Amino acid sequence: MKYRSLGRTGLKVSEVSLGTWAFGSPSIYGAVDSGDANRAIRGALDAGINFFDTAPLYGTKEADGIAEEVLGKALGADRDKVTIATKFGRYHSRVHTNELFDGETVKWSVEQSLKRLGTDRLDVLFFHSPTHPDKIRDDVWTALDALKRSGKVRFVGTSTGFIKDTGEMSKSWAVQGRIDVAQIAYSLTYREWEPIIADLGRQGVGIVARESLANGFLAGVFTKEIQFPAGSLNSRYSREEIVERVELADRYKALLVRNDVRSLAAAAMRWVLDNPNISTVLSGSKKLEEILDCAGASDAAPYSTAELAQAETLHTKDFSPA
DSSP, X not given: OOEEEOGGGOOEEESEEEEXXXXXXXXHHOOOOXXXXXXXXXXXXXXXXXXXXXXXXXXXXXXXXXXXXXXXXXXXXXXXXXXXXXXXXXXXXXXXXXOOBSHHHHHHHHHHHHHHHTOSOEEEEEEEOOSOGGGBOTHHHHHHHHHHHHTSEEEEXXXXXXXXXXXXXXXXXXXXXXXXXXXXXXXXXXXXXXXXXXXXXXXXXXXXXXXTTGGGTTTTOOOTTOOXXXXXXXXXXXXXXXXXXXXXXXXXXXXXXXXTBOSHHHHHHHHHHTSXXXXXXXXXXXXXXXXXXXXXXXXXXXXXXXXXXXXXHHOOSOOOOO
């Protein structure tokens, strides 16, 4: 595993990291046995992964923060070896107001996350996908400054929403020094944020790439005939779009899989890492074998200029992220 600087934070993070949504949201990803989740997180740690992303929303209608609890228990005494990022602003427990980006909420949310994770500080605290600048209350910045002074939060970031609503906001926050990290959907099939990723990178903002397996379509496991369970993230797609996505994935597989990149999932991760502005790319896998497959992208050689140019010819439109 290789490591990169997380922007101007001074933190060194593994090129491939682990997102924990699947460990806390059975209605979306299916149930994950607690022992399997522990094995996946411990195996990721053994493979050199040292950046873990979670959120209070990664839970159920009955309980926020299940993934935070799973992660905290799995890391145990090794907490100081890793960088933990969580989020605030979206919860199951406060369903009537799903975007709560204000001072009172962030202070409450941080305390809850610290307890669930079993730690005394959060390395990165992300705004959880705001949909519009109007959702941000001015008093949130005073509260965040206080949390940073107390040592409970080290760095603040934003997990971005739709570019048309939050792209300029993210750029402004970076210029104003309000954020040091941004988590952005970015993959072979979704590149809309690429110019802003470059802009933020020039300003020293660490970029965490998410959804780089295109919600499973770039994992190379879906067929044109697949039937997604009702209520799952992929159930919204028409049969025509499913076929189009699978056919494109097959073309990328034929082009980018090679001796040191042995799967489409690893290829998708390697392509993201070839962008020098990316600090780390999240794997949302719930099985250790899948995580290790993605982690192998860090050991692979970068794609050549010719390979990248060929991949560019396959990209004719952006498919919407989750």
